Amino acid sequence: MSVKWGANPNKKRFSFKKILLTLLTVFVFVATVSYIAFETVTAEVSVIQNGEEMSTLTTANDVSGVMDELGIDVSKHDDLSVDLDEKVTDGMVIEYTQAHEVKVTINDETETYYTTTENVKQFLEDESINLSEHDEVSVDLNTDIKDGLAFTIDKAFKVTVNDGGKEKTAMVTNQTVGDLLKDLDIELKEHDRLNADLDDRVENNRSIEIVRVTKEKVSNEIEIPYETETKEDSNLLQGKSKVLTYGQEGKKVETYEVTKENGEEVSRELIDEEIVEESVNHVVAKGTKAPVQQASNSSSSSSSSSSSSDNSSGEWTTFTSTKYSPYCSGCSGYTATGVNVKDSIYHNGMRVIAVDPNVIPLWSIVEVRTPNDRFKAIALDTGGAVQGKKIDILVSSESEAHGWGHRSVQVKVIRSGK
Numbered sequence: 001m002s003v004k005w006g007a008n009p010n011k012k013r014f015s016f017k018k019i020l021l022t023l024l025t026v027f028v029f030v031a032t033v034s035y036i037a038f039e040t041v042t043a044e045v046s047v048i049q050n051g052e053e054m055s056t057l058t059t060a061n062d063v064s065g066v067m068d069e070l071g072i073d074v075s076k077h078d079d080l081s082v083d084l085d086e087k088v089t090d091g092m093v094i095e096y097t098q099a100h101e102v103k104v105t106i107n108d109e110t111e112t113y114y115t116t117t118e119n120v121k122q123f124l125e126d127e128s129i130n131l132s133e134h135d136e137v138s139v140d141l142n143t144d145i146k147d148g149l150a151f152t153i154d155k156a157f158k159v160t161v162n163d164g165g166k167e168k169t170a171m172v173t174n175q176t177v178g179d180l181l182k183d184l185d186i187e188l189k190e191h192d193r194l195n196a197d198l199d200d201r202v203e204n205n206r207s208i209e210i211v212r213v214t215k216e217k218v219s220n221e222i223e224i225p226y227e228t229e230t231k232e233d234s235n236l237l238q239g240k241s242k243v244l245t246y247g248q249e250g251k252k253v254e255t256y257e258v259t260k261e262n263g264e265e266v267s268r269e270l271i272d273e274e275i276v277e278e279s280v281n282h283v284v285a286k287g288t289k290a291p292v293q294q295a296s297n298s299s300s301s302s303s304s305s306s307s308s309s310d311n312s313s314g315e316w317t318t319f320t321s322t323k324y325s326p327y328c329s330g331c332s333g334y335t336a337t338g339v340n341v342k343d344s345i346y347h348n349g350m351r352v353i354a355v356d357p358n359v360i361p362l363w364s365i366v367e368v369r370t371p372n373d374r375f376k377a378i379a380l381d382t383g384g385a386v387q388g389k390k391i392d393i394l395v396s397s398e399s400e401a402h403g404w405g406h407r408s409v410q411v412k413v414i415r416s417g418k
Contacts, residue, residue: 043090047072050098060088072096077114103150104129107174119144120151132156134171159202161186164212164262174203191215214260217271224250226279228338236287239363239417247282247338250275282338316369316410320390323404324354324383325397335381337362345394347378354381354392363417368393369410379417 042057045066060066064084067074074080077099082092099114102123117123121141124131131137134156143149154173161168163186172180178198181188188194191213202208226247236242255272258265326333326341333342341352350365357379360366364379368391377393386392391411395401 043088043092045088046091046093048093048095050096058088062087063092063094066094067096075099075114077116079116100145100147100149102145103148105150105152107153107155115145117145120149129153132171134173136173157203157206159206159208162207162209164210172202174201176200177202177208180208186210189213212262216258216260217255218258218268219253219255221251221253221276224252224275224277224279225333225340225342226250226282228282228284228334228340231283231285232288233285234288236285237289237291238287239361240287241337241363242285242287243283243338244285245281245283247334248280249332250279251277282334284338314412314414316412317389319409319411321368321370321393321404321407321409322385322390323393323395323401325395325401328398328401337380339380341380341394345396347380349376351375351377352380352394353377354383354386354394355379356387356390357382359389360391360411360413361417364413365415365417367412367414369412370407376414 042059044055045058046053046055047066047070048054049070049072054070056066056070058066058069060069062084063080063082063086064074066088067084074084074096075098079095079097079099081095097116099116102113102115104111104113106129113123113127115123115126117126119141120137120139120143123145124141131153132155136154136156137151138153139149139151143151156171156173159170159172159180161170161180161184168184168186170180170184172183175183176198177194177196177200180202181198188210189212193211193213195209226249228247231244233242252273252275254270255274256268257271259267259269325331326345334340335352336354339347339352341347345352351368353366353368355362355364360379362379362382366377366379368375368377377391381392381394383392389411391409393404395404
């Protein structure tokens with residue numbers, strides 16, 4: 001049997017096994033190296049996203065890469081427990097909370113915020129938005145924060161209400177004037193005035209004024225002055241007078257509508273008038289009989305003496321003077337001779353004075369001289385305090401009368417009333 005060189009079957013079989021073993025060795029080596037390399041370049045990371053935890057194997061070098069692998073877009077408002085450029089380590093825990101958009105309107109001005117807080121109360125504290133006890137928030141403070149949440153805050157401010165002269169202050173939000181008055185239990189009456197409309201916003205009317213207006217009817221009983229009639233009497237000597245009928249004042253009831261603002265009277269309107277008692281005229285007889293002249297020495301002497309005693313000599317004499325008005329307490333407005341001086345302190349162009357008839361007879365015309373004035377006057381009145389050389393000068397007001405006091409004046413009789 002002949003054997004060819006190189007055709008040994010055993011040698012061929014050995015070469016195949018060797019090759020297979022070599023390939024297997026290489027595969028195991030590559031797998032081992034790959035495993036070691038994989039274990040070396042990967043890390044297991046836990047990511048807590050909005051409260052939910054997930055684990056992931058990552059080959060990223062930093063946190064930013066991990067978030068990119070998970071498809072999480074981190075904005076500047078989001079909360080991240082580590083920095084984006086921090087290196088990844090095996091077993092790292094990354095907490096991520098996405099920020100929500102919140103719109104807050106404060107006194108009609110709206111601002112947009114981004115927050116990761118859980119509820120409205122935490123959000124306000126985080127953003128340093130302080131609330132007073134009078135501020136109003138449109139949502140409950142425990143409301144959960146959700147994306148797109150919007151709410152309003154009405155900040156309270158001080159307002160003053162002047163209610164008929166009495167001031168009230170209150171901390172309020174921008175409500176209407178009508179709502180404010182309702183909250184303060186202030187009720188407006190029919191005639192009251194308000195310096196704003198009830199529908200106006202309080203913010204534009206921080207000083208609210210209420211004028212309390214009342215109208216009431218008031219009745220007064222007043223006297224009706226009597227008229228004075230003068231009748232000529234030929235049986236009386238000239239310059240003499242006699243009362244025929246004494247005047248009697250009447251009475252009437254006047255009803256007024258009185259308007260008051262904040263308790264002070266501002267107007268009074270006469271709405272009714274009723275006469276309850278008629279007045280009676282005062283009738284005076286005035287003498288027209290001429291005196292009989294007797295040419296005798298005794299008569300001349302008597303006449304001269306009379307002239308001297310009644311101050312008709314035409315000489316200046318010093319008198320004490322006071323002043324009075326027709327409106328004093330208890331005054332009727334009529335003189336002792338029955339002349340009405342309520343409407344004027346003059347009679348026939350002359351001032352009216354009260355005298356002692358024993359010194360200056362009634363109806364006498366005199367001239368009065370003061371340091372600053374000089375005038376004619378007629379003696380038409382008397383008085384219990386007017387005695388001797390004293391005159392009381394009629395003036396139009398009580399204040400002028402009181403201000404005069406007692407002063408010396410010069411009096412000259414121009415024509416005696418006898």
